[in-house]
Amino acid sequence: MRQKESRLVSVVLYVLVSLSLFLTWRILAIPSQTLNLQPVAPTVQSPSISTTKNLExxxxxxxxxxxxxxxxxxxxxxxxxxxxxxxxxxxxMKDLSFLATYDLDEFNDLVLQTGRVEVKFPAAIHLDLISRYFEVVPEGLSNEMITRILLSPQSEDEIYLVNDETKKFILLKILKSQWSRY
Structure with a gap:
């Protein structure tokens, strides 16, 4: 009984494979009369645009x-x-000095204080890459990375450069005359 079923299944599979091959050939070889395909317009090549950006x-x-x-x-x-x-x-800005590395609670308290302006960067950036913001980047701090700058109008003489990953703060002392220019 089992051999008869097995032969029957094999025959059905062969018929289905044959039918599939025939229909595939029919679709690919003989175009349909019901479809009116319109020719596609040639593609227009756009001039290559190269964008160069500087570090700034x-x-x-x-x-x-x-x-x-x-x-x-x-x-x-x-x-x-x-x-x-x-x-x-x-x-x-000038007079950079390393301030401290804070634990998570102290870090959140300082960063989330009200009355601050935060300037965020998309990722951690070496101070050398944004050296245009400083008169001089001290040698020991040139490889430090920051993710944001915190400005506080209440504390006009301090600006913090912050690295969110390491919880490090770099302090900038600002002269009041420098702040009042703006």
Whole structure:
């Protein structure tokens, strides 16, 4: 009984494979009369566009946040971020010094204080790559990486450069005369 079923299944499979091959040949070899295919227009080749950017255009802030007592305003508007980049470039911060490495709670307290302006970068960036923001990057700090800059109008003489991954802070002392220019 089992051999008869096995032969029957084999015959059915051979018939189905043959039918499949025949239908495939029919579809590929003989065009259908019901389809009116229109010729496709030749593709127009666009001129190759090469974009070259310098380091200043690549390593720019990607987000700015303003923390008030009740709200936080966040923007990714490119026009505003270009103005922020230009402001930081023209400002030429100086007197960098390594401040400290904080534990998570101290880090969150300092970063989340109200009344701050945060300028974030898309990833951790070496200070050398954004050296245009500083008069001089001290030798020991040139390989330090930062992910954001914290500005505080209440504490006009301090700016923090922050690395979110390592919880490190670099302190900048700003002269009041330098801040009042803006």
């Amino acid at each position: 255009e690549v390593f720019v802030p990607s987000q700015m946040s303003v923390h008030t007592d009740t709200r936080t305003y966040i923007t990714k508007d490119t026009k505003i971020l270009k103005d922020v980049n230009r402001f930081l470039t023209d400002w030429k």
